[in-house]
Amino acid sequence: MRAVGARVEKVDGIGHVTGQTTFVDDWRIPGMLWAKVLRSPHDHAAITKLDVAPALAVPGVRAVITHEDVPKNVLGHLEGLGVPADEPLLAESDVRWKGQPIAVVAADSEEAALAGVAAIGVSFEERPALLDVRLAFEADAPKAHHWGNWFPHFGGPDTPPDHRKIRKGDIDAAFEQADAIVQGVYRPNAIEQMPVEPQVCACVPESNGRLTIHSCTQGVYFTMGIVAGHLGVPLNRLKFIAGTVGGGFGGKVESWTEPVVALLALKTGKPVKLRFTREEEFLCTSTRAPWHIEIADAVTSDGWILGRKMLTLHDAGAYARFSPYGVTKHSFHIAGSYAIPNIHFDGYVVFTNRTPTSAMRGFGVTSVSWTIETQMSRIASVLGLDPYEVRLRNASRIGDTTPNWVTLHDPSSVPVIQAAAEAAGVELTADYRTMTRDPRSGDLLPEWLEGQLGDLDAKES
Amino acid sequence: MKLNVNGVEHALESGALTPLLHVLREELGVTSPKAGCQSGGCGACTVLVDGEPRRSCLTPLGAVDGAEVTTIEGIGDAHDLHPVQEAFHTLHAAQCGFCTPGMIVATVALLKRLPQPGRREIERALSGHICRCTGYVKIVEAVEAAAGGSR
Amino acid sequence: MAKQRGRGMAAIEYPTGMNQGGDPSQCWVKLKPDGRVDVLSGTVDLGQGAKTIQTQIVAEVLGVPTDWVTFDNSNTDTSPLCTGSFASRATFMGGNAARIAAERARERVLDIASRLLEVDAADLDIDEGEVFVKGATEKRVGVPDVAAAATWQFGELITGTGAYLKPYANVDPETGRTDRNPHAGISYGACVADVEVDDETGAVAVTKLIQVYDVGRAINPMFVEGQLQGGGIMGLSFGLLESSYPYYPSVEHRGSEFGSYLSASIEGLPEVETVLLENPDVDGPFGAKGVGEMASNGIGPAIVAAIHDAIGIWVTESPITPERVLRALDEKAGGGGEPRRDGKRYVFDESLSVNALATGISFEVNV
Numbered sequence: 001m002r003a004v005g006a007r008v009e010k011v012d013g014i015g016h017v018t019g020q021t022t023f024v025d026d027w028r029i030p031g032m033l034w035a036k037v038l039r040s041p042h043d044h045a046a047i048t049k050l051d052v053a054p055a056l057a058v059p060g061v062r063a064v065i066t067h068e069d070v071p072k073n074v075l076g077h078l079e080g081l082g083v084p085a086d087e088p089l090l091a092e093s094d095v096r097w098k099g100q101p102i103a104v105v106a107a108d109s110e111e112a113a114l115a116g117v118a119a120i121g122v123s124f125e126e127r128p129a130l131l132d133v134r135l136a137f138e139a140d141a142p143k144a145h146h147w148g149n150w151f152p153h154f155g156g157p158d159t160p161p162d163h164r165k166i167r168k169g170d171i172d173a174a175f176e177q178a179d180a181i182v183q184g185v186y187r188p189n190a191i192e193q194m195p196v197e198p199q200v201c202a203c204v205p206e207s208n209g210r211l212t213i214h215s216c217t218q219g220v221y222f223t224m225g226i227v228a229g230h231l232g233v234p235l236n237r238l239k240f241i242a243g244t245v246g247g248g249f250g251g252k253v254e255s256w257t258e259p260v261v262a263l264l265a266l267k268t269g270k271p272v273k274l275r276f277t278r279e280e281e282f283l284c285t286s287t288r289a290p291w292h293i294e295i296a297d298a299v300t301s302d303g304w305i306l307g308r309k310m311l312t313l314h315d316a317g318a319y320a321r322f323s324p325y326g327v328t329k330h331s332f333h334i335a336g337s338y339a340i341p342n343i344h345f346d347g348y349v350v351f352t353n354r355t356p357t358s359a360m361r362g363f364g365v366t367s368v369s370w371t372i373e374t375q376m377s378r379i380a381s382v383l384g385l386d387p388y389e390v391r392l393r394n395a396s397r398i399g400d401t402t403p404n405w406v407t408l409h410d411p412s413s414v415p416v417i418q419a420a421a422e423a424a425g426v427e428l429t430a431d432y433r434t435m436t437r438d439p440r441s442g443d444l445l446p447e448w449l450e451g452q453l454g455d456l457d458a459k460e461s
Numbered sequence: 462m463k464l465n466v467n468g469v470e471h472a473l474e475s476g477a478l479t480p481l482l483h484v485l486r487e488e489l490g491v492t493s494p495k496a497g498c499q500s501g502g503c504g505a506c507t508v509l510v511d512g513e514p515r516r517s518c519l520t521p522l523g524a525v526d527g528a529e530v531t532t533i534e535g536i537g538d539a540h541d542l543h544p545v546q547e548a549f550h551t552l553h554a555a556q557c558g559f560c561t562p563g564m565i566v567a568t569v570a571l572l573k574r575l576p577q578p579g580r581r582e583i584e585r586a587l588s589g590h591i592c593r594c595t596g597y598v599k600i601v602e603a604v605e606a607a608a609g610g611s612r
Numbered sequence: 613m614a615k616q617r618g619r620g621m622a623a624i625e626y627p628t629g630m631n632q633g634g635d636p637s638q639c640w641v642k643l644k645p646d647g648r649v650d651v652l653s654g655t656v657d658l659g660q661g662a663k664t665i666q667t668q669i670v671a672e673v674l675g676v677p678t679d680w681v682t683f684d685n686s687n688t689d690t691s692p693l694c695t696g697s698f699a700s701r702a703t704f705m706g707g708n709a710a711r712i713a714a715e716r717a718r719e720r721v722l723d724i725a726s727r728l729l730e731v732d733a734a735d736l737d738i739d740e741g742e743v744f745v746k747g748a749t750e751k752r753v754g755v756p757d758v759a760a761a762a763t764w765q766f767g768e769l770i771t772g773t774g775a776y777l778k779p780y781a782n783v784d785p786e787t788g789r790t791d792r793n794p795h796a797g798i799s800y801g802a803c804v805a806d807v808e809v810d811d812e813t814g815a816v817a818v819t820k821l822i823q824v825y826d827v828g829r830a831i832n833p834m835f836v837e838g839q840l841q842g843g844g845i846m847g848l849s850f851g852l853l854e855s856s857y858p859y860y861p862s863v864e865h866r867g868s869e870f871g872s873y874l875s876a877s878i879e880g881l882p883e884v885e886t887v888l889l890e891n892p893d894v895d896g897p898f899g900a901k902g903v904g905e906m907a908s909n910g911i912g913p914a915i916v917a918a919i920h921d922a923i924g925i926w927v928t929e930s931p932i933t934p935e936r937v938l939r940a941l942d943e944k945a946g947g948g949g950e951p952r953r954d955g956k957r958y959v960f961d962e963s964l965s966v967n968a969l970a971t972g973i974s975f976e977v978n979v
Contacts, residue, residue: 002671002672003667003668003669003671003677003678004668004669004672004829004831004898005829005830005832005833005898006668006832007834008668008678008832008834009550009551009553009664010550010553010555010661010663011663011664011667011678011683012558012657012663012664013550013555014539014542014550015558016549016550016555016557016558016561017533017542017546017547017549017550017555017558017561017565018493018533018534018537018538018539018542018546019492019493019494019533019561020493020538020539021558022492023495023559025495026492028490080634081632081634134966134970134973135969135970136972137970137973138970138971138972139971139972141972154785155785156785160785161785161786165785165786165787165788166787166788167786167788168787168788168789172978175977175978175979178956179956180957180958181956181958181977181979182951182958182960183958183960183961183977184926184961185928185960185961185965186928186929187928187929187964188930189855189856189858189860189929189930189931190855190856190857190858191849191854191855191856192854194591194593194873195557195559195593195658196495196497196505196557196559196591196592196593197495197497197557197559217656217696218656218658218696218698219656219694219695219696219697219698220654220656220685220688220691220694221654221688221693221694221695221696222695222696224688235688238688239687239688239689240687241686241687242656242685242686242687242688243654243655243657243663243685243686243687243691244656244685245557245656245657245658245659245697246495246557246558246658247556247557247559247593247658247659248656248658248698249658249846250698252658253696253698275496277498277499278497278498278499278500278502278503278868278869278870279868279869282856282866282867282868282869282873283866283868287856287857288856290857290858292966294965294966296957296975296977309975309977311966311973311975313973317857325630325631328632328783329627329631331788332627332631332788332790332794332795333625333627336623336624336625337623337625337800345788348973354857355856355857359698361843361846361904361908362626362905362906362909363698363699364631365626365906365909366850366908366909366912369622369624369909369910369912369913370909370912370913370916370930371913371928373622373624373913373916373917374913374916374917376622376623377620377621377913377916377917377920378958378960381920382951382958387621387917388621391623395623396625403788404783404788404789404794405790406793406794406795407793408798409894410797410891410894411625411798411800412826412889413623413800413802415800415826415889415891416623416800416801416802416824416825416826416889417623419802419824419887419889420623420802420803420804420822423804423822423824423885423887424621424804424822498869498870500869502869502870503870552834553834553835553837553838556659556660556661556838556842557658557659558659559659583878584880584881585879587878588877588878588879591870591875593846594659594838594842595838595841595842596842596843596844596845596846596881596884597845597876597877597878597881598841598842598845598881598884599837599838599841601878601881
C-alpha cells in the first residue's frame, strides 16, 4: 500500500495556507442583501404583538419574514428516527428561550437590516422559566414544553415510555451481593462547539426558478432535506454549494440559516446572506447539553463491578432537536469499556427554557466518559486498588455484551490500557501486563459474568 | 483615503470609521482575513499594517490612511510559498483553514522580529488567535520548523 | 501552600456512525479519457481531512498516484448523498462508499485491460498507474491507455458507484435491547493526564497528556494525530474552562464573546504524546475506525482523577474552576469531602443529588 497509511498532505492544504480556500462567506455575490434576526429577549414569554410594518418602512429594508411566511413552519428534523416535530422555524405564539428567532429582515446592508429588526413592533408577556433540570419534575414547576417537561415519545411518536431505559440482569441482586456500593453525582456542563467560522449561509435565486444555497452545513443532504421540507419543494429545486467548512464539531448540523435565507431570497428575488455574529454563536445556537447524572456501582472488594444503577437528566433546552437521539446513544455506552452484567438505567430528556442543546463532538458519550471514568477512579480509591488494574480487570473482552446486548467481536480496551500504562511508565503486575482480550475463561469468567456472554458465531441478518 | 494593499495603491471612499476588515473583504475583494468574531477576539482577521500584526476588524480605516497593509496574499502564493506557509502545510498545522491566514500572518511578523523565538515567545505572539481544530500542537511545531528552516 | 502534582487516567470507547445505523453514504468514481480519476462524494470536509482521506482510499484501490485523483464534494448537482460529517462517520462510512465505488471502477479498468492484453482479468493487478500481469510483470498497460481505449475504442465510460449503509437497529423501549448491532465499529482509547494544582489559588495546570487510541488503521497518521491532539485540548478546555448555559459562576454570566467565554489557548499548552494502535476493524475501509469525536472524551475524567491524586478532592462538576477547587479544599479542611458511609455504601456528592434538591424524582439504592 502506498496511498493508505501515508502522511499525505491535505489536497486542499495549499488553499488553506495561502488564504485562497473559498468558505461560504468568501463567495462574492453581486447585489446581495444582508439578513438579521429578531430574537426573544426573554427565557419564556407569550408573544402578544408582532408588527413588521414599521420595519418595512426603514430605508433599505426589502423584506421581513415571520412564521406566516414559512410553508411548513414546524418541521421535525429527526422524524425518521421517531422524534416528532415540535420546533417552529420562527416563533409563533410563544418564545421558550432567550434568543429564539421570531422574524428575519433582509436589507441592502447589515446596518439597514439591524435598523429593520429594531423597528419591528413586538411585545411579550413573560412567563416563569424553568432553568434547572432537577426541578422539572416538581408538581408546580414551570411548564417548559407543550409535551410536558420531559420527552414522552421513547417508544415512538405515539407510544410510551417517556424515558430511555436499560434493564439488563438484576440490579437489586447485584447490590445485595456487593461488598461495597459507590455512589456519586456528576454534572458535566454544556460547552459551545465554537468553530472559528461562524454559521453563515447565502442563497441565490436563479432565473430557472432554482435556489443555489451556499452552506456550511456538516451534512449537505440532511440540510437540503430540511430546506425542501420547510419550503415544500422537491430536491431538484435546490442546489447546495457546500463541503468546505471552517470547523463544525456538531454545531453546523443545526440547519436554521439555510431555510431562512432561502425564504428571503424567494420573497425578494435577490441573493441574501445571513452571517451569525459571535454573540449569536455563543448565545443563540445549540450547545452541547449540560447533564445531571447519578450513579451507584455495586462492586466486590477486589474490584469487580457487579452492577450499575444510573439516572440521567439530559437538559434538552426548549425543544427536542437531537436530544432523544443523544440520550439513546448515551444509554448504549453507560458501561464504557467494561463488562457490567447488571444494569438499571433511566434517562430523561428534560425540557427547560435554555437554548436548545444538540449535537457536539462526543454526543451523548462525553457525559458518560466523564461520569463512569471518575466512578472508576473513585472505586479504585475507595477500595485501595490500582486504577489501571481495576480497569483491566473489568475491561470488555471478546464475546462480552454491551448494555444493549451487542456482542463485542473486537474490543481493544485491554491493549489500550496496557499501552497507556507503558507510555506513562507505570509498572503493571505480571497478571495485568500479560492479560489479553481473548474470550473469558478461568478467573476472568466469574459466575456473575456468565449470563452476559454473547454468541460470537451468530450471523447478523 | 489611500491604502496600499499587498503593493497595490487603492483610493477609497469609505468613511473613516469603516473597519479595515470590511474594506478588505467587501470593497477590495481580499477575502483571506476572516470575519470570525468581528470583535477582536479570534485573530482570524489579522493583517500586517506597516509590518505589525493588527486585528483588521477593530482597525478603523481612518487610522491606517496611507499605510501599507499586507494580507497573506502578499506573503506567498501557491507557486511561491513562504517558509511559514510551507511548514503549516507539510506539518498539518491547518485543519479547517479558517484561522490559518491570521495565524500565518502573525507568525511571519513574529519571525521577522525574532527569527528564533522560544516557546514562550511563540505562545505570546499567537495567544490571541483561536484555533478549535488542532489543539495548537501542530501549529507550535510548524512555527518552530519555519524558524529552524530560516536559520 | 504549594504546587501539588498528580496523575490520573481514564479509559474510553466510542462508536462509529449514527447511533442506530440507517445513515448512508454514497460515492461515484469515474475516469477521464487520460486515466485521471474524479471522485464525486457528498462528504463534508470540516478540517478533519475528508477530501484527502477519500482521495487516498480511491488512489489505493485503483493503484494510481494520489495526484491523479480529484475529489469533488462541492455541490449537490454532482455529489451523491452522504448523511454527514458527524458521529465519527466520515472516514468510515464516506470512506467505505469511496472504496466500493473505486473497487467497481477498478473492475472496469481490469476488464478493459484484459481485452487489451488478452489476459484474464483475474490475473491482472494495478500499481503506480499501470495494469500488469501477475507473475509476468513485463506485460503491462498504463491506466491512461486503458481509459483511452475505453473511451475511443470500446465506447465506454469507466465508472463505479458505491454506497455504504448500516441497517437501522430498533431499540426495545422496555429493556434497551437492540434487534441488531447498531454500531459500525467501536474504537477504544486510554488517556493519562499530569496536573499541577496550586493549592493556594486553586488553579489547575495540565502539564502532560498521553493519549492512546486504537484507530483501526490510520489512513493518514498525520490527520489522526491532528484529530487526537485537537480533541485532547478540547477535552482539557471542557474539563477546566468552558461553560455555556447554565454558565459559570451564575446564570447571569453569559459568555458572549471570546474572552468572556473562556477556552484553551496556545498559552500553557501541555506536552501531548499520542500513541496510535492499529487493530483493523473488519468493516472499516482498510480497517479504519472513527476516532474524531472520542478524542475529547477521556481527558476530562483523567484530569478529575489527577486532581484527586494531587490534593485529595473530587470535583465532579465541570468546569473545574479555581473556585470549585478551593471550595472543595475548604470542605476537606473542615473534615468533609469524604463519602458518607452507610453500611457498605460510600455516598459522594449528596448535596448535588435530586434527593436533596427536588421532589417528583429521586435516585434510590435499595440494599
